[in-house]
Amino acid sequence: xxxxxxxxxxxxxxxxxxxxxxxxxxxxxxxxxxxxxxxxxxxxxxxxxxxxxxxxxxxxxxxxxxxxxxxxxxxxxxxxxxxxxxxxxxxxxxxxxxxxxxxxxxxxxxxxxxxxxxxxxxxxxxxxxxxxxxxxxxxxxxxxxxxxxxxxxxxxxxxxxxxxxxxxxxxxxxxxxxxxxxxxxxxxxxxxxxxxxxxxxxxxxxxxxxxxxxxxxxxxxxxxxxxxxxxxxxxxxxxxxxxxxx
Numbered sequence: 001x002x003x004x005x006x007x008x009x010x011x012x013x014x015x016x017x018x019x020x021x022x023x024x025x026x027x028x029x030x031x032x033x034x035x036x037x038x039x040x041x042x043x044x045x046x047x048x049x050x051x052x053x054x055x056x057x058x059x060x061x062x063x064x065x066x067x068x069x070x071x072x073x074x075x076x077x078x079x080x081x082x083x084x085x086x087x088x089x090x091x092x093x094x095x096x097x098x099x100x101x102x103x104x105x106x107x108x109x110x111x112x113x114x115x116x117x118x119x120x121x122x123x124x125x126x127x128x129x130x131x132x133x134x135x136x137x138x139x140x141x142x143x144x145x146x147x148x149x150x151x152x153x154x155x156x157x158x159x160x161x162x163x164x165x166x167x168x169x170x171x172x173x174x175x176x177x178x179x180x181x182x183x184x185x186x187x188x189x190x191x192x193x194x195x196x197x198x199x200x201x202x203x204x205x206x207x208x209x210x211x212x213x214x215x216x217x218x219x220x221x222x223x224x225x226x227x228x229x230x231x232x233x234x235x236x237x238x239x240x241x242x243x244x245x246x
Contacts (some may be wrong), residue, residue: 002069005095005103006031006061011088013237014062015126016108018060019050022199027089029053031062034083038076039066039100048244049110052196054236056129058113059092061244063103070094101246109173109245111189115238116206119182121202130183131202131238135210139179142209145218146175146186149201155194158204165197170194187242202234 028045056219069206070076070222072161073094080091100106117123117129118137123130150170158166174189181240186205188198204221212218213221213231221229 001065001099002061003065003066003069003097003099003101005061005063005097006045006091006092006099008057008062009090009092010057010060012053012055012057015053017051017053017055018047018057024053025056027060028062030087030089031080031084031091032078035064037083038069038070038079041067042065042232044101048107049192049241051239051241052198052199052236054128055239055241056237057241059243060241061103061107061246063101065099070096081136103244106246107191107244109189109191109243110193110241111187111243112193113189113242113246114186114188114198114202114234115184115240116184116202117182118179118184128237131234133206133210137179137184137206137207137209138211139184141211141215142184142205143177145205145217146177147210148215148219148222153222154225155197156219157221157227157230158197158200159194159227160196160200161227165194168194170197195232197232199236199239200230201236206234207231223233 003172010027016026017029020026020029032045043064045062045064117130117132122132152171155167155170159168176187178185208218
């Protein structure tokens with residue numbers, strides 16, 4: 001048995017998310033289908049984690065096992081991308097791994113990036129690649145709020161009602177916020193995230209940065225752990241799975 005890791009880039013628009021579902025077009029299903037056809041055997045692709053409908057990936061990680069050894073990895077990349085690229089999906093790299101490697105369970109850190117366009121006019125070239133917010137964003141307030149999210153917390157207020165994680169406790173290792181002209185990038189790093197956690201945190205940071213909430217109100221949302229106190233989650237099209245570290 002041979003195990004391979006693949007690093008995948010995709011535009012989430014038009015997909016029902018990463019994970020295979022009974023209905024809807026998913027990235028995992030598309031990749032699995034075409035690798036199976038290419039290798040002429042039934043292949044199961046295992047991802048590092050799911051991304052929701054509309055969420056993008058700069059470098060999703062996955063693995064698959066095959067009875068065949070892939071002799072020419074570059075040729076494989078060219079062949080598989082021929083079928084994937086029309087769907088705005090690309091496999092950027094493929095690496096041979098030992099059988100102990102697991103795309104999901106071997107992960108040490110995940111980094112998600114959220115993009116906000118803070119300007120009057122809606123983006124055209126980068127349409128559906130970030131959240132367009134017309135109201136002025138106070139970056140200093142956003143940074144103050146982000147510091148309250150660092151460390152180990154019960155993130156119940158930020159988890160989706162459909163989240164099936166056993167525990168709401170997560171450790172936020174790092175949050176970096178930067179602004180280049182009218183584009184704001186927020187990066188979150190943790191070993192794992194709850195369903196909709198990043199989008200919910202961004203939604204709350206937006207309320208704080210627009211001065212709809214005070215810093216005390218923001219702290220109360222974290223402290224009381226109630227989902228109904230959370231601001232509406234940020235839209236999925238601004239979210240990117242940026243990096244998986246092993």
